[in-house]
Amino acid sequence: MKIRTLFAATATLAALAAWPVASQSTADFPTKAMTYIIPFDAGGESDISARFQQSVWKKYTGQDVIIQYQPGAGGAQAWSQLNDIAGDGYTIMGINLPHTILQPMEGNVGYTTDDLTPVNYFHYTPNAILVPADSEFKTLQDLIDYAKSNPGMVTFAGSGSKSANNLAQAQFDAAAGTTTTYVPFSGTGPSITAVLGKQTTAGFNYATSAIAQGDALRILAVAAEERMPAFPDVPTFKELGLDLVGGAYRGVAVPASTPEDLRQRISDIVSEINADPDFVKKMEDGGFVLTDFTYDKMPEFIARMKEEYATSAKALGIGQ
C-alpha cells in the first residue's frame, strides 16, 4: 500500500510539474529537444525510419530529437510503460501495427490496444513475396499453380510467428486457395538470408528488404494499394486479383496524459516531415510507403485495422 501511495504522490508531483508546460502556447512547441523512444533494437525498420525523420526534425521544429531504445518483448516492454511517462509532449514513442493489436489479443502483455495513444501513422512497409533471381517461379501465378498441385510443399521464410509476415501468409493462403508452410525466422535479416540461400521456396517479407539485394531477388507481388516507386515493374496483389494490402505500419504515440492540442501539434510535425522532399525520397528509395493517418483519422483507422486483423488472427489461432 505504501508503494502505491508513493506512486500516487509521484504522479501528482509529475502532473504538477508538467502543468506549466502544458499550459504554454502549443504554437511554439517544442522549446527544447524532444525524446523519441524506439521500442525495438537499433537497426530495424522502426529505427531507420526514425533516423530519417531525425535528420530533418530540426528543420521543422527548430529543436533536435534524441532517439532512445527500449527494446523487449517485441515492443510490449516499452508500450506497457508509455502511459507512465509525463504527458508534456517532449517524450514520444514509436508505435507499430499489427503488433499493438495482436499482442494484447494473445494474452496479458501489460497494455491493451486502447491504452495507447497513436497520433500519426506515417508509413508502412508492404509485405511482398520474394524469390531468388534464378527461381523457377517467374510470376505469382507460377507459384500459386505449384502450391495448388503440391499442398504444403511451398515454404515461406518470414520474420517471426504471428507477425505481419505470418498474417500475410495466412491471408494469401485464404485468398489464393493454397496451402503453404510458413517458416518463422528471428528477424528480417535471417529470413532474407534463408531466401537468398534457397533454404525455402520463397520469402514473405517486407518490400524494403528487397532494396538492398538488387538483382539477387525477384519480387513476385507487393501488398500495396498501388505500385511502389522503388519497384515500378512489380505488380500489386490487387492487380493480380488477390485482395492483399498490408504490412507493418509505423507511427508515433504519446502518453495518454498528453493534452489534445499537443497531440495535434505532434501529429502535424510528423505530417510536415512526411512532406519534406528529401525525406520522401529517402523513404521511397528505401521501400517505405508513406501514409497520412493523422490524429483526426486515428479512431477510424484503428477500428478498421482491428477488424481486418481479427479475421486473419483467427486463422493463426491468436486469442483463443
Added chain:
Amino acid sequence: MELLGYFLDALTPLNLALALVGVVLGTVIGALPGLSATMAVAVLVPFTFSMDPASGLIALGAIYTGAIYGGAFAAILVNTPGTPSSIATTFDGYPMARRGDGGLAVTLATLASVCGGIVGALALLFLAPPLARVALAFGPPEYFWLAIFGLTLIAALSVGNTLKGLIGACLGLLLSMVGVAVVGGDVRLTGGLPAFLGGIDVVSALIGLYCVPVILDLVATRAAHLKVELDDRGYRLREAFGIAWASKFNVARSSVIGTVVGILPGAGGSIAGLVSYTEARRASTRSANFGKGEPDGVIATEAANNATVGGGFIPTLVLGIPGTPPDAIILGALLVQGIKIGPQLFTSEANIVYTFIYGLLIATILMLPAGLLIGRYAYRSIIAFPKSLLVPTIAFLTVVGSFAINSNVLDVQMMFVLGIVGWVLNRYGFQPSPIVLGLVLGQIAEQGFVQTYLIGNATGNLLGMYFGRPISIGIILAALLSLGYPFYAEWRMKKKPRQPLTEIAMQAESHPVRTDRAPQDGPRTTDRGALIAGAAFVALGAVALANTTGLSPMGSVFPRAISILLILLSAGLMVLSVTGRGVRASPPEAAETSRRRLLLGAVFGLWVFVMPYLGFAVTGLAAFLGMMVIAEHDSTSRLVWLRRVLIALGVVGLFWLLMARVLLLRMPAGLYF
C-alpha cells in the same frame, strides 16, 4: 594501385584521429560489463550524419572493434565478460589473473585481438564477395548443429562432474526459452507475468552468474582479489609475444573461425569465441589445463571474437544483411547517408568502402598501443583499489551494466537473483558456464531445429535435412570429435610418457582455482546437498513440463524435451547422492565470513528492489556506502573514510552522467533521481 589510393584516403589526420578516439572509447565501453558495442555505436550514429560517409564508418567501426576487445578486461580481471563475445575469455583469463598473471593475460588478449581483427579485416578487404556465399550456405540445419557443437563444450568444462554440467546446461536452455517464442509465437515459462515476455537477457544473466559470486567471495575473506607478485613485471610483452608465437596455429585457426562465424547472420562473437575455444582445447597438447589458466584459451577466444568484426561486415556490405547487431546499426547509418547497400556497393561506392576497410585495419592496429595502455591502467587500478572500494565499485558496475542493456530495472533484478542462485548452485558443484552456454545457444538450437523440421516436413525429406547436408555433416563430425577427443587423449596419455608442461601450465597445475572440493574417496554417506538440489530440479522440470501443455507443437517440442531430460538427469543425481558418489559441495564456512556475505547480499537485494521507487542515483550512493563499510575488514582512520566517500560520490555521479547524458538511457527516476 587503386587500393593504395584508398589507403592514403584512410590516412588523413581526421580519419586517423577518429580511428584512435573510436578505439579508445570502444575499449573503455566494452570493458564495462553491460555497456555493449551495440549501445556505443547506436549513440554515436547521429554524430556521423554530418561527417563524410567513410569517416563516419571508420569512427563506428573503430568503436565496434574496440568494444569487442575491451570485453576481455572485465573477463580477465573480475571474471565477468564485458560483452557476450568474451564469455570464453573468463574460463582461463580469470584463473590467470588470480594466480598473478593478470598483466600477461591482458597483453595476450591484446595481441590475439589485434591479430584476429587484422585477419577479419583482410578477409573483408580481399575476399568479401566470395565469402558472403558462406552466409547463404548456412541454413537452419547448420545453425542447429553449430549450436550443438557449442554445447559439446559443456563436456569439456565439467570434467569429472559431467552430470552436474548437463543439468546446468538444461537449466540454461530452459532459461533461454522464457518469453515469446520466435518459432510458434507461444508465450512460454513466464509464470503469467508480463515482465518475462521479453525473455531473460543474456547479458544480465552473464553479469549475474559470473560477477555476483565474485563480489560475494570478495567480501567474505581478507585475502586480496588478485594475487600480486612483489616485482610487478609490467606488460610482459616479450613473454606474451613468445607465447603467442608458439601458438601461431591457434591464433590463425581461431581468427579464421571467428571470421567465418562472423559472416553468419545471427551467430555472433559469443559463438565464435566458444567454438574456437573448443577447437583450441581439442587441438592442444595441454587440453587438461584449459579452464585452469591456460594462455591458449585466452588467445583462442580473443582472436576469434575480434575476427568477427571484419567477418560481420562481409554480409553487411555485400548482401545488405547485418552479420551482428552493431552491423545492423551501421547499415542504418549508411542508409541515412543515402548510400545503397548491396552487391553493387563495392563497385559504385568503392572509395567509401575501401577507405572504410583500411580505416578499420588501422583502428585494429592502433588497438595494440591503446589497448596495452588502457589494460595496464585497468589492471593496476584493480590491484591497487582497497577492497572497500573495489567491492562497491564492481557491484555498482553490475547494476549499471544490467540496467543499460534495455533501460530496464527488471534486468537488474534478474541479474541479482540469477547471481544469488548461481552462487548457491556453485557451492553445490554446479558451475555457471554450462548454464550460460545453454542460455546463449538455446535459441539458436531451437530455432534451427524447428525450422529444419518445418522445411523437412514440407518437402518430405526430414532425415536428409538434418543429416544429409555436407556442411551439417562436417559440423556433426567436429562435434563428435570434440566430445570424444578427451577420452582418446587420456588413453594416449596413459600409453606415452607425459608431455613436459610449459612454465605457465605448470603454474596452472600448482595454483588450481576452485578445486577446493572434498576428496572423492571419503566415507560413502548421503550427500544431502546434492539430494536437495536434485529434488528441486526434478520439481522445476515438472513445472516446466506442465507449462508446455496447450502450446503449439512448434513451440512445445524443445521445452518438453529439455524438461524431460532435466528430470531424468536430476533423478540420476539424486540416486548418486544417496549412494554418496559424485562431487560434493565445499564445507560450510566460518560464521564471520558468512555474516559479511549475507549482509552484502541483503544490501545488494534491497538496492535493486528499491531502486525503481527511490531513484537510481540515491539508491546507488546509499548502497555504495553501505557496501564500503561491509567490505572493510580493518579499522581505518576518518580521513581515509572521507576520501572514500568522496570517491563513492565521484563514481556514482560519473556513471549517472555517462548513462543519462552521454548514452541517453532512460533512468529510473522514482522519488529522487
